[in-house]
Amino acid sequence: MAQFTFKPNHKILASEFNSDRVYPCPVCRLGQIEAMPLMDAMACHFCNHIFTLNLDRQEIQLADRQPPLIWRWNGRAWTGAHLQGIDLNWGYKLAAVALVAFPTILIGLAAYIFPPSPGSSLSWFPFAWAVLALLSHLGIVLWLVIEFYQIPVGAYLRAIGQNMQRVVSKT
Template sequence: MATQAQRSLDLNDSYPCPVCRHGTIQALVLTDAFACDFCRHILSADLKQQQVQVIDGPQAITWVWEGQRWRVAHGTRREEVSSLIVFSALVLIIVPASLVWLAGFIFPPLSPTSPITFPTLWAFLTFLAHLSLVLWLVGEYYQIPFYVATKVRLFRRRSSPSS
């Protein structure tokens, strides 16, 4: 009998979900695919190469089963984000907040009553709003495990009947 360290990928067994890392993936009937009972992602299985690939997401991310845990397959997912995406994210975060701050600096309040003026506070809130927008987009696109697990938990809490 094989130990857990030597366990190979098999459609008759269940494994931890590589996407959310909270659920368990089990084989779908009459297919070479697995489905997670927590995040509901569907993963196609390649039993010869011991790999699964997300087929219902925006990116085809592939994981290799190492007997006990999953490892992201190299060459299937670009770990380096292109400089254009980073530049666009920084522009989306910094430019609106800078414009709000600049408007408050050029046209200051007539009588500032506190050390933190309304334009400074508004610029900070603009910065936080745009930062949260960029983080949300990154979480949705790359399906970050913490983000997926939190999203599923919130959905289940909302859809569960009240006690």
């Protein structure tokens, strides 16, 4: 008599991550990752990142950086980019917000409490300084996010440029 194995989670199993299929790239979200021949790895056609696989844990990790960045397949999409052994908790997010908000508020408050005499040639300066502080600190946070998640900004710009060329050549 044939053994009957009951598979209560056959829907989940059907969408299990395996290296035979093609998946969206978790880094650029524009390309697709596909198994590399003769290698236990997958590569993205668009951003050229290479991922190593952990099929038991349904995870892939970005191979070309230390500590590696890891994503887990939930059956439909990649979730939770995280660094191995590092948990990006709310403390980091709070620090990022504080880094942007604190200097801007401080400079803005100083300009508000000690306003420049109206009509003086440099009366615009405190306001411009506050805006500059906001933009520069926002830039630092954005740069850290781009570095951390290895967001391929260059590849995005290339894709936008190619699409623009296509639109222009059609008209």
